[in-house]
Amino acid sequence: MSIFEPSEGTLVVVPSLSLPQDELRRITGARCYEERLLFLLLTLRRPGVNVIYLSSAPVDPDIVAYYFSFLPDPQEAAKRLRMITLDDPCAQPLTKTLLSRPDVIEQVREAIDGDAWLVPFVLSELEEELAALLNVPLYGPATSLAYYGSKSGSREVGLEAAVPMARGFGDLRTRAEIEDAVFSLPGERVIVKLNDGYSGLGNAIVPKDDWGRTRFSADGETWESFGAKFLERGGVVEEYIEHRPLYYPSALARITPGGHSDVVATHDQVLGGPNADVYQGCTFPARTEYRAEVGESAARIAAILADRGVVGLFGMDFFAMKTDAGYAALLCEINLRIGGTTHPFGAALLTTGASYDPGSGLLMDGDRPKYYTATDNCAAPCLRGRTPGDVVRTVERLGLGFDQERRTGNVLHLLGAIPEHGKLGFTSIGDSREEADELHRITRAALCGG
Incomplete structure (x- = not known):
């Protein structure tokens, strides 16, 4: 199913x-x-x-x-x-x-x-x-399995699946436990995450020498408010990966009610916010340098979760970096829910009629691969007050809509946020990485007034 x-x-x-x-x-x-x-x-x-x-x-x-x-x-x-x-x-x-x-x-x-x-x-x-x-x-x-989608549960499953991860400690709650973990890890700073944080909003980057300079991903957060959440929800402390450039691939998997698991897509996530860890959008597929490793790690994780009774769609986030031996991908977290990459993938799949090829990691429309670039955060003051229908007609008039014959173009979403917030999302589908990226750039410029 x-x-x-x-x-x-x-x-x-x-x-x-x-x-x-x-x-x-x-x-x-x-x-x-x-x-x-x-x-x-x-x-x-x-x-x-x-x-x-x-x-x-x-x-x-x-x-x-x-x-x-x-x-x-x-x-x-x-x-x-x-x-x-x-x-x-x-x-x-x-x-x-x-x-x-x-x-x-x-x-x-x-x-x-x-x-x-x-x-x-x-x-x-x-x-x-x-x-x-x-x-x-x-x-x-089932909610009885929700722990495996927490930051601490992700570390437990990753360990069992023999998937590389950043060094760290899970199932922490108190300030004393946080302090012990912080000073047990290498580097000048660490990252602290709430177990049930999402979109990066439950994260904090903590300098070891001055906790007063902690950078919280959520605006207005303080140690008083963050510490109270940590005490209630628990979380993890992990080494902060200083390596640059750092890439942020993810995998999307599904488990059927019959217990069959498979990976259906890999993406590179586009992140923003003060700590560059808040989801903004994605590109499909993940880069060739680490796509296969991400897919293989995700498949091992999905198999373990299937054995434990998990059903449905879920995502896994990774870090990827270049090393002397090639590219390495480290598990960041498991999200046992529909996530930010699900709707772009679903839109691309259902509009193009393509199918996912696990061997290449590509969406194939016959012998032609499909690529896309997606955002949840196209926002501009000039959009505020306009109607969804008006924006749809503008996109079509500019020739930026979806071409049913070529099965390329834009698929819009979050249209309901336009009138009040001047914000929408869209998925730009092309026959190459370059075509998808260029369409995305042109569309953003057209909607946001340059």
Whole structure:
């Protein structure tokens, strides 16, 4: 079973951001990230598939129409889509609000046609409760296995898989444990990470000689606030890799309910923020110098997690660097959830009809490979106040849309963040690395006014 290419049944898509809300509030337009999974509307090209898509706030009809424009029969597909909104964009996860609305849960139950499974953005106890109420299986790892997606659990699995990692210590909580770990590691500074941090926002770079100069990835963070989170959630302390240039590849893998695991993509991540560790976008595939090593390490990790009962899509982040013996890739963390590289991969897969070749690590459209460059953070003041439909029409008018014949061009996402935040994302697909990068550059310049 694959959520990218289901043959039949109902996908109940619950893109709830069931994550630590303190970090989530630091992301501009975070509530619009519920739209990241709208690429799943493209699965409606298969006549046996139905989609129920839930959201905290209504999704602009022009956004839905945009995704339908990729389908061969939009009108027929529309009959198999049910958009259900809570019309309540409050500051709590979608699923938490949904559980307090039995009327909406009944709407979902009535809309399910035949076999179904619930596809969450993040799987927490809230999504497990919802799945039980709907009596449908979950496509994601059980919360009892969540430890393996924490920073400490990642180190444990990496060790078992014999995957290289930075030196460090896991399962820490107190200031004393942090101090012991800091001074047990080499180098002038270390990196401290919260177990459940995401997008790099739970990280801190600590100079050994002056903790007052600690650089927190999250704006406004202090040792008082960070220490309280660390005490509650736990975390790791690892050596800070000073080697430059340093690359940031990742792997995307899936495990079926039957226990089959495979790696479906590798990427190079584009990072930003004060510590250059906050996810901004990605390129596919990862560089040839370390692509195979990343894929092999990811496959070993996926096999171990499959044995432990993990199901669904998940990502693994790595560091890569050039050494005297060639390139080396070190495991950074495992993210047992749909991540930032999932929607670009899904969009590219479903629009081009390509398939992943594990031997080469390429997406192949027949004998032609596909490449893409993606961002979640195209933002400019000139975009604020515009509508999603207006931006879509602008992209098409400039010849930057998706060419159905060549199967190259842009696929837009996060369109709902445009009016208030002047922000969107897009995936630029080309027949070469150079074509994808150039299209991405031109599109960003066109949207951001140069």
